[in-house]
Amino acid sequence: MNYEPVIGLEVHVQLLTQSKLFCGCSTKFGEEPNKNTCPVCLGWPGSLPVLNEEALKLALKVGLALNCEISGRLKFDRKNYFYPDLPKAYQISQYDNPVNGKGWLEIEYKPNKAVILSPDAEASKMENPEAQGDSQKVQDDKKMITKKIGITRAHLEEDAGKLLHEGIAAASLVDYNRAGTPLLEIVSEPDLRSPEEAYAYLTSLKAILQYLEVSDCNMEEGSLRCDANVSIRKAGESKFGTKAEIKNMNSFKAVQKAIQYEIKRQTDLLESHERVIQETRLWNETKGQTFTMRSKEEAHDYRYFPEPDLVPFSISKETVEGIRKDLPELPVQRVDRFIKNYSLSDYDALVLVQDKQLANYFETAVAEKANPKLASNWIQSELLALVNSNKHTVETLPKFFPATYLAELLGLIENQTISGKIAKDVVAISYESGKSPGTVVKEKSLEQVTDTKLLESAADKIIAAHPKSVADFKAGKRQALGFLVGQLMKETQGKANPKLANEILVRKLS
C-alpha cells in the first residue's frame, strides 16, 4: 500500500525586542534566574500589561514578507491552563483576530537534497562540487522543485518561563526570565508532503526571518522552536489521517529525522491494521525515535476569552504600507538578482542566499572583481569545508579568510599564476596563517611552472624513465599519456601548468 504523508509545522520565533511583550523587563538571554521579572510578567494582581509597539511592528514585517492578509484589526485573548512555567495560569495570545492571517511561502529544493544552510558537519558531505568552474557538478542533474506552502496565520503571544527538572529530586525549579518574551507563532497549512519539504520550508522561513532582522533564529538558545503535525493517508485519499504532534526537536535536521521516523511508525501501524492515536509525542535525539508524552493532564480545554486588560488595536493601511515600503531585500528577490546579475544556477544562488552572511561574503568578493561563478564554487566547496573542519561558522569566515583573499586567489588562478589544484593548498595555508594567497604563493614558491625549457627537460627525464608507457602511448593507448602527465606534475611538485605539460609531452612523443 502507498501512503502519503501530510505535514504541518508550527514555528515559534522570538522577536528581537529589547523589552518583553507587555512589560519593561529585559529580554536578554543568559541572565541570572528570575532577574528579568516584574509584577506584570509575574502576574501580580493589579498589574496591567501594555503592548510593546516594536513587537507589533516586527510581527507585521513577517506578515508582509509571508504574504499574509492583514486586516488591521487585532486583539489579544487569554489561553487558560495551569502549569508552573505560566505565572498567571493563562498565556496572553491571539485567538480569532491574529495580527497576520492567511499567507504563503515559496519553498525551493532538489528532491533528496534539501539545501543545507548553516555549515554543520553534514554540509561538506552533502555538497562537494569540484572546485574548478568548468567541471560539471553532481547536483545539477536534478531539477529544482518549487512549491507554494500556505501559512494559516502568524500571531503574537507571550512566551512561558523555563522549568528545570534534572538532578533535582521531588521538585522542579522555575526561571521566569523568558516569561513574557514576545513570540510570533507561525502556523503552516498541512501542505508539506515529505521530510525534505519540511526542511526546505524551515530553511526558507529562517532565511526570511534573518533578512528581516526580526529574530536570532537560534534553535539552541530556543529563539526558534518547531513542532510538527504528522499524519499519513492512503495515496489518492482526500481525507486526512489521524495526526500526531511531534515536539522536542532542536535542529532542522532533527525535525526532518523526527518526521521521517513518524511516517515510518504510522505506516507500520496501518500496515499491521492498527490505529494511529491522536497524541503528542516527544522526539528523542539519542534514540532516534518518538515517544508518547506521558501526561496525566486532561485533554486541553483552553477556554479562550478576550483579554480584558488590553484594549483592541487597529492599524491603519498607511502604517502597514509604510512598513512594507521599508522591507529589506528578501531572499527570493536576492536569488533572482544573483541569477540575473551573476549568471548563477538556481541552486547555487539559493545556497548562497539562504545564509545571509554567506551571500554577503560572496557579494564582497565579487565587488573585489572575483569571477562570480568561480567564487560561488569555491565558497560552497573549499571554504565551507574549511569552516566545518575547523568547527567555525560562516560568521567568522571573513576573519580567517576575508572575501578580498578569495578575489585575490581567483585572480591568481585566472592569470595562471597557480593551478586550481595548488590553489586548494594555498587556501588551506592562507586560512590557517592569515597570510594573503599572494603572499603564500610567493613565500612557498608555488607559482605555476610555465617555463617551457624547464618543462621540456623534465619531460625528457620522464620519457626516459618510463619506456613502457611511452611504447603504450605510441601503440595508441591514450591513458598512458595521462600517466606521463601525472609523472611530470609530480616531478614539478604539482606546479607545472597542466595544459602546457600535456602539450609538451604530446609534441615530444609524436
Added chain:
Amino acid sequence: MSFEIEKIAGLARLHLKPEEAAKLKNDLEAILGYVKKLETLDTQNVSPTSHVLEIENVFRPDQVNPSQVRDEVLKHAPGREGNFFKVPKVVDK
C-alpha cells in the same frame, strides 16, 4: 442546559464540597439562563464587543525598565532554591 460543575471546577483547580458544588451549579444555571435570554436579541447589525472601554491602540515604547523585585518576590514564594522558584515536581509537558 447541561454542564458538569465538577469538570469546570477541575479546570480551575477548585476543590468543591458537595454543597458548594450544588450552590454553584444553581448560580451558573441562572447566569446561563440570562445569557439564553440575551441570545434572543437581534444582533445582526451589532459588532462584537471585545472591550468595554472605547479606547484602542495603547502602546509602550520598546524600552527596558528593570523592576528589581526578584528578591522581594522570592522571599514570599512558598519554595525557593537560590534564585529559582521551587515547585512540586511536574512531568514535562
